Amino acid sequence: MSENKIVTLAEDEPLNLDGGGSLSKFKTAYTTYGKLNDKKNNSILVCHALTGDQYVASDHPITKKNGWWSMVVGPDKPIDTNKFFVICPNVIGGCMGSTGPKEINPENGKEFATDFPVITIADMVRAQKLLIDYLGIEKIFCVTGGSMGGMLVLEWLSKFPEMVHSAVPIATATNHSAQNIALNELARQSIMADPNWQSGNYYHSDKKPMKGLSVARMAAHISYLSKEALQSKFGRNLQDKNSLDYSFDADFQIESYLRHQGFTFVDRFDANSYLYITRAMDYFDVSSSNNGSLIEAFKNTQSKILCVSFTSDWLYPTSENKKIVKVFNSLGLNVSFIEIETENGHDSFLLDEPKFFEAIKGFINSTFENL
Amino acid sequence: MSLINENKDFGVIAELIPNNASVIDVGCNDGSLLEYLREYKNIDGRGMEIDQKKVQLCLAKGISVIEGDADTDLYDYPDKLFDYSILTYTLQATKSPKTVMQQLVRISKKAIISFPNFGHWKIGASLLLNRKMPVSKKLSYSWHETPNLHFCTINDFIDLCEELEIKIEKKGDLSNKKLSNFSGKNFLDSYFNEVGLFLVSKD
Numbered sequence: 001m002s003e004n005k006i007v008t009l010a011e012d013e014p015l016n017l018d019g020g021g022s023l024s025k026f027k028t029a030y031t032t033y034g035k036l037n038d039k040k041n042n043s044i045l046v047c048h049a050l051t052g053d054q055y056v057a058s059d060h061p062i063t064k065k066n067g068w069w070s071m072v073v074g075p076d077k078p079i080d081t082n083k084f085f086v087i088c089p090n091v092i093g094g095c096m097g098s099t100g101p102k103e104i105n106p107e108n109g110k111e112f113a114t115d116f117p118v119i120t121i122a123d124m125v126r127a128q129k130l131l132i133d134y135l136g137i138e139k140i141f142c143v144t145g146g147s148m149g150g151m152l153v154l155e156w157l158s159k160f161p162e163m164v165h166s167a168v169p170i171a172t173a174t175n176h177s178a179q180n181i182a183l184n185e186l187a188r189q190s191i192m193a194d195p196n197w198q199s200g201n202y203y204h205s206d207k208k209p210m211k212g213l214s215v216a217r218m219a220a221h222i223s224y225l226s227k228e229a230l231q232s233k234f235g236r237n238l239q240d241k242n243s244l245d246y247s248f249d250a251d252f253q254i255e256s257y258l259r260h261q262g263f264t265f266v267d268r269f270d271a272n273s274y275l276y277i278t279r280a281m282d283y284f285d286v287s288s289s290n291n292g293s294l295i296e297a298f299k300n301t302q303s304k305i306l307c308v309s310f311t312s313d314w315l316y317p318t319s320e321n322k323k324i325v326k327v328f329n330s331l332g333l334n335v336s337f338i339e340i341e342t343e344n345g346h347d348s349f350l351l352d353e354p355k356f357f358e359a360i361k362g363f364i365n366s367t368f369e370n371l
Numbered sequence: 372m373s374l375i376n377e378n379k380d381f382g383v384i385a386e387l388i389p390n391n392a393s394v395i396d397v398g399c400n401d402g403s404l405l406e407y408l409r410e411y412k413n414i415d416g417r418g419m420e421i422d423q424k425k426v427q428l429c430l431a432k433g434i435s436v437i438e439g440d441a442d443t444d445l446y447d448y449p450d451k452l453f454d455y456s457i458l459t460y461t462l463q464a465t466k467s468p469k470t471v472m473q474q475l476v477r478i479s480k481k482a483i484i485s486f487p488n489f490g491h492w493k494i495g496a497s498l499l500l501n502r503k504m505p506v507s508k509k510l511s512y513s514w515h516e517t518p519n520l521h522f523c524t525i526n527d528f529i530d531l532c533e534e535l536e537i538k539i540e541k542k543g544d545l546s547n548k549k550l551s552n553f554s555g556k557n558f559l560d561s562y563f564n565e566v567g568l569f570l571v572s573k574d
Contacts, residue, residue: 304435325437326447332393334417334435338426358427366433 029097034081047145047152095270114200146170146349187216214262226312226345398461402429445474490524543568
């Protein structure tokens with residue numbers, strides 16, 4: 001169990017952002033598990049995905065559910081907190097305590113809302129680097145994360161290669177495809193089409209853009225599952241009824257399931273954060289500061305790397321992950337790759353996938369033994 | 372302790388590889404050859420393996436391994452990235468031995484290739500006498516379940532190297548744990564070596 005901690009970073013000089021502008025004295029909320037050893041060489045930085053947060057292995061304060069990776073991180077788990085010091089920060093732009101649109105802008109005492117600067121994945125990583133500096137760690141033993149978390153891992157490998165001993169990017173890509181961007185745009189438009197969004201200034205209003213955010217989540221949730229998984233879980237089963245209603249109520253189980261996913265999501269997530277973070281993912285291209293050359297982007301990387309993909313993931317498919325492997329191979333890096341067979345789609349990295357756990361555990365432990 | 376006594380095949384292969392070389396083992400199994408070469412030759416090793424259970428074993432040993440297929444995934448490596456590539460007992464199971472060999476000599480300065488020699492006298496005798504596909508210690512599958520697609524003899528291999536303008540530098544005799552310079556086809560090798568083992572290269 002870890003207490004949530006909040007630290008103010010960039011107190012002396014501001015964090016300059018890719019889009020121009022800067023953040024100074026910004027907050028980062030984070031959790032840690034296990035102990036940093038005397039050599040300070042056992043830290044693992046876990047990067048969360050779009051709607052994740054710092055509650056990687058402790059109960060979520062709002063949903064009261066287990067941490068999003070509690071099957072992976074913990075005592076005797078694949079990332080063993082008896083052995084490793086695990087750090088999980090909420091990204092900037094997030095809504096669980098790190099500086100983001102729903103936090104107070106120190107300059108005017110009001111919520112940032114849409115005055116919050118548009119940030120990038122690289123900005124998030126620069127902010128995380130300040131946290132790692134603050135914790136007194138010069139070299140992180142392993143940086144890992146899935147989906148957007150994997151993008152953060154790639155950005156770490158590119159921007160701060162000397163600080164990363166090993167890395168496990170999972171179910172991710174070097175940039176967003178047109179299809180990825182399209183899905184995020186659908187989500188953003190559904191939030192902004194909700195009249196309760198009020199151009200982002202809903203924090204003191206009784207009306208919040210819950211419907212828009214809920215639809216955004218529903219659309220995204222479909223993209224996290226595979227066709228096979230949806231079919232085998234729900235098929236055309238009806239929800240608590242024996243015949244069709246001939247109405248627009250949730251007749252099918254899948255409809256009811258998606259509505260539930262949408263409704264429960266709005267309790268724990270901020271609509272403006274959803275806009276900012278999806279934007280950062282769309283802008284992500286790890287080669288962008290190197291004229292589009294992935295080889296240039298990783299030319300100083302020396303880390304040992306394991307890339308993982310899942311067969312039924314159509315959001316960040318194996319082909320995208322193999323592209324990353326190819327770049328690392330071209331550079332002669334110590335890269336491993338494994339494709340886990342599952343029908344659980346993109347969400348697989350958050351689910352009970354024993355072969356995935358075995359791969360992570362084998363890689364991390366053997367890498368630590370050879371340190 | 373002699374390398375060769377430790378493990379017959381591994382020892383002969385190790386003799387071909389200088390210290391600190393970079394090596395890719397294609398079809399690396401559970402990574403034990405790479406582990407052996409890491410221990411005795413301090414190599415910088417990489418593996419490729421199609422069977423995921425074996426990929427997991429490699430990961431747990433700290434060996435960098437790509438879950439991949441020799442027929443399709445060697446294209447991902449740049450020219451002469453490795454000092455050595457190794458392909459042991461895999462050539463006959465590839466869809467296209469010819470392109471795999473071309474890829475091996477492209478991605479590495481030298482390639483070590485071993486395969487069961489279908490020209491061995493026992494195989495010939497077995498076919499001749501039993502009129503059945505041979506099953507032996509080195510060829511342990513029945514015809515209907517074998518993963519092996521393209522059997523060849525030592526002489527076939529030599530002919531293919533010639534066709535592809537691949538230079539054969541050395542040959543190995545695993546039963547006698549012996550390496551020697553290659554000087555053309557040899558009656559004794561093709562009849563009496565159960566395994567063909569060659570060091571090849573192409574500039």
